[in-house]
Amino acid sequence: MGFRLSSKDYVEYIKLAAAKIHENGDYVTALDAATGDGDHWSNINIGFEKLIEAIPVMETMSLFDEFKKIGMIMMSVIGGSSGVLYGSAYMGAAKVLKDKDVIENQDMCNIMEAMLNAIMQRGNAKPGFKTMIDCLYPAVECYKDCITKALSENETVVLVKKAAVEGAQSTAAMEAIRGRACYQANKGVGHLDPGAITMAYQIETLMDYIATKL
């Protein structure tokens, strides 16, 4: 039997992700100050704080309503570019969860792919633009590959996590095509993209959490 996550389980993941983001504040802010205006961490952190406040409501919801709620909170609380992108991602993912009571392996892959597509469409962006997509895209490709190869879920979560982290690290070498870093003379080359790093924190945490459910 593989993992089966309920809306209550997803809330447990949100708590862990919030903690992971919270504890890396200084690091992410320093990354952002190098190429942006230094507010990415404080915005995304407030977003997760608001999600935590909404947990009593969310854990009683269907997965579909829970994901829509997360999307709305992230969109309005985080604001700026990250807010609308995470909002679009969760609303895109909600569609995958219509009429579902639990998230299983294939569903999780579909959720991440729906998030990726929503972010690429809303941001009019592709892999290689030095954004959060450069973390999410390789993670989704890896996940699909694992399913095609029928790898065990234990192996899958390790590989997907690795793909996300390596993807985020790969942004250091990239030239920025979107966002404030693209106005820098060197297009931010040599600096990690803070949005890709915070995306990696979330995927890492999610994969580690799933591993505890196997």
Add this chain to the structure above:
Amino acid sequence: MKKIINHPNSVVTELLIGMAKAHPDLKYTDELEVISRKVKSKKVGIVSGGGSGHEPAHAGYVGKGMLDAAVAGNVFSSPSPDRIIKGIEEANSGEGVLLVIKNYSGDIMNFEMAKDMAEMDDIRVESVVVKDDVAVPDSTYSTGRRGIAGTVFVHKIAGAKAEAGANLDQVKAAAEKAIANIRSMGMAMNSCTLPAVGKPGFVLGENEIEIGMGIHGEPGVERTSVKTAAETADILLSKVLADYDYSGSEVAVLINGLGATPLMELYILNNEVEKILTEKNIKVYKTFVGNYMTSLDMSGCSVTLMKLDEELKELLDAPCDTPALKVL
């Protein structure tokens, strides 16, 4: 940090409440940070907005002959779609709504998402994107040129067209004509301090200036030593004139202060700008000098030209009555 504030987290709310108190024709919508006209009329609605910190933009341009609603984000950060939808609702009288967006990744995404959501509620929404800053190369691949002070001209033109009773397509066409004819170039002498950050984003040396800096402190094209007003006018106008052909035409001029530059210096700059334009056989039809699109407490300026035809002249001259721009 020395600022007249209560708390960094409440600056946007408190500035908008203060503005509504000073200008009784304006309505403030709590939480969603929208300033709109108290009295609605049956016409195409014009909505703009963006990060705060650029006051009087955008709420200062709400009023007869310009915007119907302005939506404020946090300092230098785009407003979220739920706020923008509220702005669209306030501006909509059934004739459709035009969004005037400055060209930044965050603004584009949030306004487009709001547009999609408003259309689900059967409100017809169109949008135009202002990209007047010639310091950045134009590009269809990357985000490309930023929208800066020239946006105020777009508010004036679109607002006048809508007030004259034109339909949504006609208002959009007028706004696009204005955008096609507008170019701006700026320079900064000092960076600005975000209330939540508490210290300047970067520091320029005592005798250093930066040509082409963005209105959020984005890097410019060149750091150089302090220049005279005549040299500054020459540097900024050369970039503008090299980018678009203004020769032999009539133009509107906007000499904009970034927040901490005295009007004295802006008028001195205007004198030099006008000299160069006259020399180049470009006729100044109308001039605006003041703090129209600021960047908190940044010191510096931008120069904007809009090439005029008969329609644009008429729309520029049409009356408007807003807190930050009045044409009588």
